[in-house]
Amino acid sequence: MNIWLGALEQGFLFGAMVLGIYLTFRVLNYPDLTIDGSFTLGAAVAAKAILMGYDPWWGLAMAFICGAMAGLVTGLLHTQLKVTPLLSGILTMIGLYSVNLRIMGQANVSLLRRETIFTGIKGFIPDPWGTLLLAVLLFAAVFLAVYLFLCTELGMALRATGDNEQMIRSLGVNTDYTKLVGLALGNGLIAFSGSLVGQYQGFADIGMGIGMIVAGLASIIIGETLVGTQTLIRAMASAIIGSLIYRSIISLVLQLGLSPTDLKLFTSLMVVAALALPLVRNRLGFSPLRGAGDVKVTPRNQNF
Template sequence: MVSALYGAFESGLIYAIMALGVYLSFRVLDFPDLTVDGSFVTGGAVTAIMIINGGDPFLATITGAIVGFLAGCVTGLLHTMGNINPLLSGILMMTALYSVNLRIMGQPNIPLLNQSTIFTEVRAWWQNLRMDEWLMKPFSALGIEGFAPRTFLVIISMILIVVMIKLITDWLLKTEAGLALRATGDNPRMVKSLSANTKMYIVFGLGISNGLVALSGALIAQFNGFSDVNLGIGMIIVGLASVIIGESLFGKKSIARATLAVILGAIVYRMIIALALRLDFVDASDMKLITAIIVILALVSPAWINKFKENRKRYSNRRKLMQHEKGAN
């Protein structure tokens, strides 16, 4: 149970990078980009093939992200230059990427066991620091060693990476170009009249979004120890679930708040899935169904709750009025 939750926390941190990418396309650019299902795998595929050919894992990860960036740009070009509807350009790219990913990998699945990945590289350095011993102390002092993870390596390193990416995203969205990018999603007509090339911003915005998604895919492949061509199916819904859960639980008042909410949303989502999978009647294959139900609930429940509150208010107002009339008679 405890190790399952730590696992969920670790992978949640990695998936948070993907969720940030989805936040950029869905919320900031207002572009429902389905490329994610393909570009997530592309990141993993490029990284895996470079690693098994003896490439440096850091370089492989960055290359994976860059290829994802290019895939996102292509989706943007399909939409802006080809005038294809946003949803359709994403679906086209997602379909095309499936074949591209198979070509990159040469086989549907590449195992990365016994290969040097980012995590194995950092582990050596980590053990020298003896950080685990330090971090373990409070747990042993309280006599709850069973509640501690096996290692803090993934958690600490991923928190560092995710926080860094969050800060860069926040900063980017506050720059002059970032303001124009946000306005492109908010009011494209106005941005054009303020001399900003909306087409360029859409292409670059989708590029950055898919770059983050591919980076997340590259890290997940190394974390899981394999890259699989089918890993991306439904990924966009996972990203969307993280964004929606995060925003409804943690708010979206400012950019910095919203990006933090999205990261926490990704972690919460993984925790929910981990807990759901522990139920007896739930099978691992039910995960996509559970995800869809979570997203539907997150989308529908705020409206229901509002309606319920309004009805109650109306009812109590009416009752007050009736009592008032009775008193007058």
């Protein structure tokens, strides 16, 4: 019971990160590798803010803003200096490693006996349900905000930038600007998620962002396979469903005795298997599992 509750909590807390990756990789069609750095950045900023005596809720807001700025750096490298998308993300991610160490002052910052958003909620609703409820509510707010944003003029221009850059430019949109907005928003969400996870586990660690890209992609691919991408709401829902299932799988394999140090390899292999599945299925002549209305069998973005 406890393990599944934990998986559920984590699925929602990491959900904002998966939505962030969905925004950059899928909506904007930009293989952004800033993630590993911006996730840790969020945790570092929130932890530092809490240690300095700020309200933990402020920590969330500051994490979002700092993550957005990290996304802006990646975006400016690409749009202004014409650095390729992959390299621009890598450069920011590596730079952030030092920035994160500067912020935390050491490789690991503990929040033991500090006031976090989770200690706050436990005062009203004791665990097992308090933490989960807070995680669900926060994710629901983020989900709604992102959905509404993608339905606005700017959000639609952003989606069009990822779909057909030339077309949306011929309709008068400065695609450099929409890319910056998308990268800022995506990394803001990822840092926000990092700040949640940091407060949830009670510490920020310099290595906690490593492999977040792969974990996020694994979640997205699992979700898309099960939920599909026919409509915007379904594509977004697949991010959270994927996140929940991914965290459950991780809990399960740990329960079954997989060493935690082998988790990264396991996650990588999971993504490889998910990417290979449609190809293998086609080659063996099986029909796709998904509905008839679905035209995309292979993932759209093969850049990762």
